[in-house]
Amino acid sequence: MKTRITELFDIEAPIVLSGMSWISTPELVAAVAEAGGLGILATGVCHPRQSREYIKETRERTDKPFAANVTLYFPESKHNAKVLIDEQVPVLNYSLGKGDWIAEAVHAYGGKVVATVTTTKHALAAQRDGADAIIVTGHEAAAHGGDVSSLVLVPRLADLVDIPVVAAGGFADGRGLAAALALGADGIAMGTRFMSCKESPVPENQKANAKKMDIHDTVYTNRVDGLPARFMRAAGALRMMKSQVNPLTALISSRRIAKMMEMSWAKSFAGIMLAGPAKATQMARMAIAFEAFEAGMMQGDNERGVLPLGQVTGLIDDHPTVAELFERLLTGAQEASARTTASLATDQGSESGTQT
Ligand SMILES: Cc1cc2nc3c(=O)[nH]c(=O)nc-3n(C[C@H](O)[C@H](O)[C@H](O)COP(=O)(O)O)c2cc1C
Known part of the structure; x- marks a missing residue:
């Protein structure tokens, strides 16, 4: 499958693993890379030394492109960003802050930058600041989705910016992938769906809880x-x-x-x-x-703890491997697209067809 983001990131399928703290680890990121997508290594809760080790481990597990994220919310997070730049990660994903200096530094070594946004204002700012693509996170998403649903946010931002758009929030299967492409996106990013894959480090009891939701x-x-x-x-x-x-x-x-x-x-x-x-x-x-x-x-503790979870949890009822999930997503998208094309076809040749 070819879209602007498969070209941009040099990947085979327009499917991105979101950067989830504690979850998007080298193992899960490498599994996504090997399946042909882009895994975003989460460094939000890592100290810079651990971020460096994570990047090294990811490189040991795969020679395919991957991304690493940095949340620019806390004043000290720039130290992590500098490690990612120093390590020349192929794709750097940032959120919750101004990334002009990141884009400049990453482009200097030939890397790509993708900003995560939830509003028109931040989408335009990311484009202005030099991001090569944006991840657009709608209201359905686990954790920090925006207040507008993906069905509205994705086409609006796809029309607004010239750079490729990755749709996030509410995607879990092939129908979602086909729908995102139809809305003008160039691919999808998923958190909730990947969280329940076999390679995800989330405790089994929590995967089972999510499955019931x-x-x-x-x-x-x-x-x-x-x-x-x-x-x-x-x-x-x-x-x-x-x-x-x-x-x-x-x-x-x-x-x-x-x-x-x-x-x-x-x-x-x-x-x-x-x-x-x-x-x-x-x-x-x-x-x-x-x-x-x-x-x-x-720790899988829902009394003391909280679990970010997207509405799409209601569409998930199993724990496939990442490779199985990719196979399913790509086949499902083709089938959904074929169904849509057939439904949209004019009724030429149909005896009972009526046209208005
Ligand atoms: C368990 C879990 C943990 C997450 N942790 C983070 C995080 O640490 N930082 C972040 O920016 N987003 C986090 N997210 C949100 C994802 O990055 C992504 O935006 C979201 O999952 C996309 O929507 P979806 O869940 O409908 O696929 C998390 C999501 C889940 C399911």
């Missing part, structure tokens, strides 16, 4: 980590939706995160304070949520 069993709230995001409707998420930010807990959590990521806590703290009270409160929530994310995603 239907399309209505998620919540969209800004009260878990301070930004609007979607989670499995379970005890931990419902509790956090009612909770207030406790400044002392936030302080302790942020200190632990800074230590884990080998960041200067004093510098991070000063940066957060300088960002103003609204952003400081958001970041305090994010610091507290960090441990809940880890408990939900890595």
Whole structure:
């Protein structure tokens, strides 16, 4: 299958594994690369040394192109971005920040840059800042999708920018892939679907929980980590939706995160304070949520933790390997496309056909 993103990223299928912290590990990224797609290695919760090791391990597992992501939300995240640039990752994915300096540095070594956005404003900014493509995340998505559904967001942004668009949020099967291409996208990115693949490190109990969930069993709230995001409707998420930010807990959590990521806590703290009270409160929530994310995603604990989950969970009822999933996506897209073409065909030759 050929689209602008298969050409741009030098891959065989227009299918991207989203960068999910703790989940989009070298093993899963390499499995996606070997199947012909683009895996985004998640470095959001890694300290720079671990990011470097992850990149090395991914290269040991595959010689195909892959991406790595950086979330520019926290003041110290630029250290991770610099590692990704220094390692010359083939594709660098950034979100929640201004990426002009990233585009310049990545283009200097011949790499590609893809920005993740949820609005028209940020799509235009990414194009202006030099991104080669955008990932457009609609409301259906797990975690930080926008407030507009993919059905509307994707065609709007595909019309708005000249660079290729990857549709994310609400895609899990071949029908979705064909639909995204019909809406003007050049490919899809998926989180929820890949999370339940065999190679995903999410605990089996959590994969089984997600399998039981239907399309209505998620919540969209800004009260878990301070930004609007979607989670499995379970005890931990419902509790956090009612909770207030406790400044002392936030302080302790942020200190632990800074230590884990080998960041200067004093510098991070000063940066957060300088960002103003609204952003400081958001970041305090994010610091507290960090441990809940880890408990939900890595320990399978939905009482203490939360699990980001997209509405598309209601379309998923098995745990294929990545290779099996790719096969299914590509065949399903061809079938959906053939069905659509047949439905759209004029009724020439049909005896009972009526035309208006
Ligand atoms: C379990 C899980 C963890 C995620 N973690 C992150 C994350 O750490 N950072 C991020 O930017 N997006 C994260 N996401 C969101 C994905 O990157 C992606 O935007 C989303 O899953 C796409 O929508 P879909 O779930 O409908 O495929 C996560 C998604 C899931 C399912």
